[in-house]
Amino acid sequence: xxxxxxxxxxxxxxxxxxxxxxxxxxxxxxxxxxxxxxxxxxxxxxxxxxxxxxxxxxxxxxxxxxxxxxxxxxxxxxxxxxxxxxxxxxxxxxxxxxxxxxxxxxxxxxxxxxxxxxxxxxxxxxxxxxxxxxxxxxxxxxxxxxxxxxxxxxxxxxxxxxxxxxxxxxxxxxxxxxxxxxxxxxxxxxxxxxxxxxxxxxxxxxxxxxxxxxxxxxxxxxxxxxxxxxxxxxxxxxxxxxxxxxxxxxxxxxxxxxxxxxxxxxxxxxxxxxxxxxxxxxxxxxxxxxxxxxxxxxxxxxxxxxxx
Numbered sequence: 412x413x414x415x416x417x418x419x420x421x422x423x424x425x426x427x428x429x430x431x432x433x434x435x436x437x438x439x440x441x442x443x444x445x446x447x448x449x450x451x452x453x454x455x456x457x458x459x460x461x462x463x464x465x466x467x468x469x470x471x472x473x474x475x476x477x478x479x480x481x482x483x484x485x486x487x488x489x490x491x492x493x494x495x496x497x498x499x500x501x502x503x504x505x506x507x508x509x510x511x512x513x514x515x516x517x518x519x520x521x522x523x524x525x526x527x528x529x530x531x532x533x534x535x536x537x538x539x540x541x542x543x544x545x546x547x548x549x550x551x552x553x554x555x556x557x558x559x560x561x562x563x564x565x566x567x568x569x570x571x572x573x574x575x576x577x578x579x580x581x582x583x584x585x586x587x588x589x590x591x592x593x594x595x596x597x598x599x600x601x602x603x604x605x606x607x608x609x610x611x612x613x614x615x616x617x618x619x620x621x622x623x624x625x626x627x628x629x630x631x632x633x634x635x636x637x638x639x640x641x642x643x644x645x646x647x648x649x650x651x652x653x654x655x656x657x658x659x660x661x662x663x664x665x666x667x668x669x670x671x672x673x674x675x676x677x678x679x680x681x682x683x684x685x686x687x688x689x690x691x692x693x694x695x696x697x698x699x700x701x702x703x704x705x706x707x708x709x710x711x712x713x714x715x716x717x718x719x
Contacts, residue, residue, distance in 0.1 A: 412425055412428075412714050412715050413530055413715065414524045414530055414531045414532070414715070415530070415531075415532045415533060415541065415542075415711050415715055416517075416520055416521060416524055416531065416532075416533040416539070416541070417533065417539050417541055417576075417579065418539075418541045418544060418545065418576055418579035418580050418583055419579040419582075419605050419606070419609065421583065423583050423584075423612060423613060426545070426548075426580075426583045426584060428714065429545055429707065429710050429711060429714060430545065430548055430549050430552060430707075430710075432710040432713065432714065433545075433546075433549050433703070433706045433707040433709070433710035434549065434552070434553075434706075436706050436709050436710055436713070437703070437706040440475060440706065445477075446475070446476065446477075447476060447477025448476050448477065448713045448717050449473065449476040449477050449478035449508075449712060449713060449716055449717060450476075450477030450478065451477070451478065452473075452476075452477075452478035452479075452508040452509070452716055452717075453478060453479050453480075453481065453506070453507045453508050453509075454469065454473050454478060454479070454480045454481070454507065454508065454509045454510070454511060454712065454716070455480075455481050455483050455503050455506070455507045455509070455510045455511070456469055456470070456480055456481060456482050456483055456510075456511045456512075456513075456534075457483045457485065457488070457490070457510065457511065457512040457513070457514070457523075458482065458483065458484050458485065458513050459485040459490075459512070459513065459514040459515060459519075460513045460514060460515065460535065460642075462513055462534075462535070463678075464677065464701060464704050465513055465534050465535065465542075465704075466482065468704040468705040468708055469511055469534065469708055469712075470482070471705060472705050472706075472708050472709040472712060473712065475705075475709065476709055476712060476713060478508070478716075481507075496519055496522050496523055496526075497522055497523075497525070497526040498526075499523070500522070500523045500524075500525075500526035500527040500531075501526055501527070501528070503527065503529075504527045504528040504529045507529060508529055508530075508716050509529055509530045509531070509532065509712065509715060509716040510523065510527055510529060510530070510531045510532070511531075511532045511534045512531065512532070512533065512534060513534040513535045513536075514535070514536055515536065515537050515642065516536065516537060516538075517533075517536040517537065517538035517539060519536070520533045520536050529716075530715035530716055532708075532711055532712065532715065535572065536572065537572060537640075537642070538572055538575060538599075538602075539572050539575050539576050539579075540572040540573050540575075540576050540676070541576050541579075541580075542704065542707065542708055542711065543573065543576065543676045543704070544573065544576035544577050544579070544580040545580065545707050545711070546700065546703045546704045546707040546708075547577075547580070547634070547674055547676070547700060547703075548580055548584060549703050549706070549707050550674065550696065550699060550700040550703050551564070551632055551672075551674075553699070553703075554672055554696060555631055555632070555672075559584040559585060559586045560584070560585035560586065560613070560614065560615075562586055562587070562631045562632065563586070563587040563588075563589065563629060563630045563631050563632070563668075564577070564581060564586055564587070564588050564589075564630060564631065564632040564633075564634060565588075565589045565590075565591065565623075565626045565627040565630035565632070565633045565634070565667065566588065566589070566590045566591070566626075566634045566635070567591045567592075567623045567626060567627065567633065567634070567635050567657050567659055567663070568591075568592065568635045568636055568638060568654060568657050568659075568684055569592060569596050569636060569637075569638055569640070569650075569654065570590065570592040570596050570597045570598035570599070571598075571636060571640055572640070573634075573636045573676060574590055574592070574598045574636075575598055575599065575602045577590075577634065578590070578598060578602055578603060578605075578606035578617060579602075579605070579606055579609065581606070581610075581615050581617060582606040582607070582609035582610040582613065582615045582617065583609055583613065583615075584613065584615070585610075585613035585614050585615045586615055586616075587615070587616040587617075588615070588616070588617050588618070589618050589620060589625070589626040589627070589628075589630065590617075590618070590619050590620065590626065591620045591621065591622060591623040591625070591626035591627075591657065592619075592620075592621065592657070593621065593653050593654065593657070594621055595653075596653070596654075597619060597621075598619065603617070603619060623656065623657050623663060624663065624666050627663055627664065627666050627667045627671075628666050628667070629666075629667065629668055630667040630668060630671055631667075631668050631670070631671055631672075632671060632672055632673075632674060633659060633663075633664065633667055633671055633672075633673045633674070634673070634674045634675070635657075635659045635673075635675055635684045635685055636675065636676055636684065637678065637679070637680055637683075637684055638650045638651060638654040638657075638680075638683060638684050639651075651683060654683075654684065657684070658683070658684060658685065658686065659673060659684060659685045659686070659689055660685075660686045660688070660689055661686070661688060661689060664689065672693060672696045673685070673689055673690075673692075673693040673696065673697070674693070674696060674697060674700055675690070675693075675697050675700075676700070677697070677701055679697075
């Protein structure tokens with residue numbers, strides 16, 4: 412595995428390798444076993460979007476793997492003054508062993524990877540959030556077992572980068588995925604088409620709906636996300652009205668499996684996409700999910716940046 416820009420680009424076996432290795436690294440960390448797989452390696456972390464979980468998990472992850480991470484704000488790089496990203500890619504390739512980028516347009520991550528001679532990891536773009544969805548798949552395995560093909564996941568809310576990556580993640584693991592969004596906020600057609608093609612290999616079942624009740628029927632996992640992502644703050648009030656029927660609350664969950672878990676990638680806006688009652692009832696899952704960013708991204712870094 413060279414770059415990690417999209418789950419769609421990964422093979423079924425590569426997804427399995429990431430999840431299995433993440434579980435192994437987590438167990439090693441919990442038992443105090445050193446795993447300095449990236450000793451002497453350096454990761455450059457380009458942030459054009461701010462973050463809590465992404466920065467801390469990648470930085471700590473590199474430390475635990477024996478390497479070092481450099482925080483590179485766009486305000487501090489020549490990128491912020493107009494240097495082409497292809498030039499930055501080639502310069503950083505001479506200094507570092509890997510680059511992580513959290514940015515707006517997905518084309519920026521793709522251009523960085525095209526011109527870099529070292530691995531590039533997509534920590535988030537407006538189109539995709541692969542690290543988070545791989546993390547969620549690890550968390551689902553911990554709570555529901557490794558055989559994801561027997562599980563149904565319902566994604567309720569905005570057809571955003573999380574939805575897109577869940578489409579790819581479900582397709583690669585053979586899950587049943589029901590997405591419920593308002594019509595004007597549905598996931599992008601080309602992503603759905605790609606996921607449907609990927610699903611042919613694994614037998615995954617994917618459906619795009621507008622009815623949240625139908626989507627969560629018999630679901631083993633219910634997932635939601637903020638209704639207004641970073642950069643959409645001006646749309647918040649309008650989105651709040653449109654998405655009100657898509658709130659994950661006790662009534663909606665009554666249609667899911669009685670043992671269903673609820674997941675959220677955080678930050679959560681309680682009283683909007685999820686009620687405080689539902690959030691707190693599933694807090695142990697949600698914060699385990701947050702911790703698993705560390706272990707999943709360590710697996711991704713190790714598999715892309717190590718020499719084995």
